[in-house]
Amino acid sequence: xxxxxxxxxxxSILIPVYxxxxxxLVKKVYKQCKKLNIEFExxxxxxxxxxxxxxxxxxxxxxxGVNYMELSENLGRARIRNWLLKSALYDYVLFLDxxxxxxxxxxxxxxxxxxxxxxxINGGRVYSKSKPRAKSKLLHWAYGTKYESRSVKTRxxxxxxxxxxxxxxxxxxxxxxxxxxxxxxxxxxxxxxxxKDLLDENVIIKHIDNPVIHLGLxxxxxxxxxxxxxxxxxxxxxxxxxxxxxxxxxxxxxxxDWKLDGILYNFLSKKEQSYVDNLLGDKPSLWKFQxxxxxxxxxxxxxxxx
Numbered sequence: 499x500x501x502x503x504x505x506x507x508x509x510s511i512l513i514p515v516y517x518x519x520x521x522x523l524v525k526k527v528y529k530q531c532k533k534l535n536i537e538f539e540x541x542x543x544x545x546x547x548x549x550x551x552x553x554x555x556x557x558x559x560x561x562x563g564v565n566y567m568e569l570s571e572n573l574g575r576a577r578i579r580n581w582l583l584k585s586a587l588y589d590y591v592l593f594l595d596x597x598x599x600x601x602x603x604x605x606x607x608x609x610x611x612x613x614x615x616x617x618x619i620n621g622g623r624v625y626s627k628s629k630p631r632a633k634s635k636l637l638h639w640a641y642g643t644k645y646e647s648r649s650v651k652t653r654x655x656x657x658x659x660x661x662x663x664x665x666x667x668x669x670x671x672x673x674x675x676x677x678x679x680x681x682x683x684x685x686x687x688x689x690x691x692x693x694k695d696l697l698d699e700n701v702i703i704k705h706i707d708n709p710v711i712h713l714g715l716x717x718x719x720x721x722x723x724x725x726x727x728x729x730x731x732x733x734x735x736x737x738x739x740x741x742x743x744x745x746x747x748x749x750x751x752x753x754x755d756w757k758l759d760g761i762l763y764n765f766l767s768k769k770e771q772s773y774v775d776n777l778l779g780d781k782p783s784l785w786k787f788q789x790x791x792x793x794x795x796x797x798x799x800x801x802x803x804x
Contacts (some may be wrong), residue, residue, distance in 0.1 A: 506613045508537040509606070510586035510670070511594065514578040515544045518596040519554045527594070528561060529600045530606040537565070540564045541582055545581070546572030576688045578676035579663065583673050591673065595664035597714025598623075604752065607706040608666040616701055618668040618693075620661055621708035632775060633780040635715040637722065641784055642712060655704035659744060663712045669680060672701055686728025691735060692744050718778045733798040746788070750793060750795050752775035766793040 511527055515518060524540055530536040540557055544551070544567065552568055559566040565585075583591060590613050591694065602608065605621075612619045625642045644664070653660035663678075676695050682688040696703055715801075716724070732742065741747060751760045766773075766789055773786040 500773070506590050506610045507534075508588040508590065509539075509610070509667075510588040510591045511538065511540045511541045512579070512582040512586060512591055513540065513594050513596055514575075514582060515542055515547060515551070515555065516572075517547045517551050519551060520596045521555060521557060523594065523596065523598055523600065524558050524564060526600045527592075527606060528564065528727040530603070531602075534607060534608075534610070537588065538563060539587055541581075541585055542566045543578060543582055543585075544568040545574075572681075574683060575663075575685065576680045576682055580677045580680065583670065583677060584779075589670050590667065591670045592667040593648075593665070594710065595665060595712075595714075597712065597737055598665060598710035599713050600710055602708065605708060605710075609708060612704065612706050612708075613667055614667070615669055615673055618672065618696055618701060618703045619666060620653070620657070620666045620703065620705045621652070621710065622705060623647065623662055623664055623712045624709045625712055630715055630773045632717075634717045634719075635721075636780060637687070637714045637718040637777055637782040637787065640784060641721070641787065642715075645783060646712075647709075650707045657703040657705060658690065658693035658697050660705065661689055661734070663689035664712065665708075672696070675699075676701070682731055684727065684731065685724050686731040686738070687735060687742060687792050688731075690744065691740060694740070695740060718782065722774070722777050725787075725791065729794040729798065731789055733795060737802075746791055746795060750792060763800075765794050765795065766796075768788070 509531065513524065519541060528540060530664060540563060542555065542564065543649045544555065546569060555566065558564050579593065592609055595647060625639055630639050632637060648660055676686050676692065676699060679691050682691060693703060735742060737746070742761060770790065770793060772788055776783055776786055
């Protein structure tokens with residue numbers, strides 16, 4: 499076995515699971531930790547998955563150092579992560595989404611080298627270089643490839659804007675102090691809100707080249723619906739004084755400032771269905787996807803004013 503010479507040699511790996519087989523991921527990180535001869539634990543908490551996935555993942559309970567638990571109710575993205583965090587034994591934690599694939603042989607060691615007090619380390623995410631065979635999943639793949647698979651240099655220019663909770667490690671005490679905001683219900687922006695809160699408190703967010711492959715591609719219809727629904731969270735956060743200053747918000751503000759929002763809103767209203775049809779097809783246009791998110795944002799703004 500290779501003895502880790504890193505300052506950090508104890509690690510809690512935290513994996514929330516929802517309707518996904520996570521056995522291969524757990525075995526991969528488990529093997530790397532054993533090879534490094536570090537003290538570690540893997541907490542796998544199932545957040546109300548279907549019986550099929552629970553049956554497949556139960557085998558993990560037989561691995562020494564793996565705590566597999568099935569929750570009696572679905573807690574949601576923020577609450578399940580906070581529960582994992584509170585349950586962790588060690589001072590440093592690694593969060594991984596269940597639909598992640600680890601390909602780097604030094605994946606765990608890269609985090610151990612980068613971690614330290616008051617630090618949050620984001621490894622990044624990438625997508626398969628090949629288009630999915632199922633055309634019904636092209637939108638998610640195209641969006642993720644263009645907008646989420648960013649270089650370390652780009653991510654470190656705006657560390658909060660490129661922060662994703664699917665693959666990051668941190669000083670546990672920092673996250674206990676600044677946890678995921680449980681008022682954000684459902685999908686959308688709880689990770690960017692956490693990153694904003696961390697930077698506001700002078701916590702270091704550093705991006706490194708240690709990505710996982712995002713495997714869980716959703717069907718075009720589901721991905722579109724989920725992302726439009728997420729705008730509700732973005733708008734509610736803004737109303738509560740938590741403006742995230744993402745590209746969508748900046749664009750909406752500039753167009754409103756130029757008095758172009760009314761014209762563009764009317765145009766998008768007329769084009770909405772044709773844009774939806776395009777995004778559900780086999781050649782989805784990402785600018786049309788962004789345009790629909792902008793239109794949804796303005797829908798909420800107008801509803802608020804009426």
